[in-house]
Amino acid sequence: MSTSGAVTIWERGRLDARVGPRQVLFGRMYEDPSIELGAFRPGSRVLCIASAGCTAMKLAPHHEVVAIDINPVQLAYAERRFEGDRGVRGxxxxxxxxxxxxxxxxxxxxxxxxxxxxxxxxxxxxxxxxxxxxxxxxxxxxxxxxxxxxxxxxxxxxxxxxxxxxxxxxxxxxxxxxxxxxxxxxxxxxxxxxxGELSSEPPPSQANEIQLVHADAASFLESQPAASFDGFTLSNILDGTDDAYRQRLFSAVKRAATPDAMTVLRSFGNADADSPANRAEDDRSMLWGSVLVRPAHELGLER
Ligand SMILES: C[S@@+](CC[C@H](N)C(=O)[O-])C[C@H]1O[C@@H](n2cnc3c(N)ncnc32)[C@H](O)[C@@H]1O
Incomplete structure (x- = not known):
């Protein structure tokens, strides 16, 4: 069965169920990038979800970073922060x-x-x-x-x-x-x-090298050369999606991954809390039920 039509609710760019313009949902990220910095080989090429840009800015001094977001308003916000904008409350x-x-x-x-x-x-x-x-x-x-x-x-x-x-x-x-x-x-x-005090660290000088992409992560990865990324940090983009989208994203990641590529995937849910790959307690943002750190080739084997 083809799952290429699988979509995600995040495309709406809103947290509520109302019809209206897309919004800046996140003024900052609540994902501790020390997880990613420990998981990815220095100097490697990584894909991250842009969101408010915090993870991309922490990775940029150590990696070639592609930052992607399905919400153009959120992506433009991250870009402004890479240029030094102090940001807003989302x-x-x-x-x-x-x-x-x-x-x-x-x-x-x-x-x-x-x-x-x-x-x-x-x-x-x-x-x-x-x-x-x-x-x-x-x-x-x-x-x-x-x-x-x-x-x-x-x-x-x-x-x-x-x-x-x-x-x-x-x-x-x-x-x-x-x-x-x-x-x-x-x-x-x-x-x-x-x-409620938001960090106001200036962007690193490498922030201007971050490549920004407006797209759905699965669609983008499907369009990329095989074995072209060494790391993937996918935020919690699978929260609120269905199984078809999960399968589609995992297949796209595996195809775009180099043989030793690592992945980081967060969830507010508790479904993967007992996984041996779960590093949620190391993530100082404290919110997560699971922060799975796994080789790309292991994606999808647990379910
Ligand atoms: C998943 S949300 C969660 C917020 C995140 N935990 C944080 O602390 O910033 C982060 C971003 O992912 C984006 N996003 C969600 N699904 C996506 C997808 N399939 N492809 C690309 N970006 C996506 C949203 O637009 C949002 O800006």
Missing amino acids: RAERIMDFMRFFGPLAGWWPSRVRAFVELDDPAQQMHYWERELNTWRFRAAVDGLFSITALRAVYAPRFLDFLPNRLGSVMRGRMERCFARHPNRSNPYARSLLL
Whole structure:
């Protein structure tokens, strides 16, 4: 059966189900590029999802980078950031701002949260977390905000179908996993998620060498020479897509991959949480159910 018509909901360039213009969805990325920097051979040619451009900019000093996005508005935004633009708050940041607005109701006063973000010893962090922040009001608020009913007001159904049950409790678990392992003070994602402060690092000089492509990742890879990429970091582009698209993307990656090529694939879902390839706990952005780091030739063998 041909799957070449398989498409993805991300093409709409919106998180909600409304009809309207495409948007800048992500003002920053919430994907820790130390995963990619550890997975890809220095000097190699890699494909990354452009999104807000953060991963591409971290990879650019070490790799030949092709950054692709299906959403032209998001791609143009990444390009502006490569040129030095300080960036904006996208839809995702506005949703998080809204959630953070309720913080004081749960005892999360800005000074209390800031003191937590300044800690740099995971044992101390967990002590502070249990004593000051992990209150029953916080747990109830997160469980309410991450209930499917609440999320339906903001996200299109396809973005919710694959999410684990009791998402609030799952997200709290992912946060604790991060605080117990990574020092907050040097973790830019603790700062952005808990305080809403976005990093403002200037682009590296190699940012102007990043090749930008407006296309769907599967279609683009199908058009590329075989064995032309050594690494692929695919963000969580399979979240919200169907099995036909997954198969199509995996086939396209395998064809475009050199023999030792590595892949990184994230998901908010928990379906691959127990995979031996899952490095989610090493990703300081704390959000992910799985961050699969695998050779390209192993794609699709697990399902
Ligand atoms: C998957 S989303 C998730 C955001 C990401 N986790 C982050 O922290 O930035 C990232 C980007 O992928 C793009 N995207 C989604 N599916 C794609 C596809 N099939 N091909 C190319 N880009 C895609 C979206 O337009 C969006 O800009």
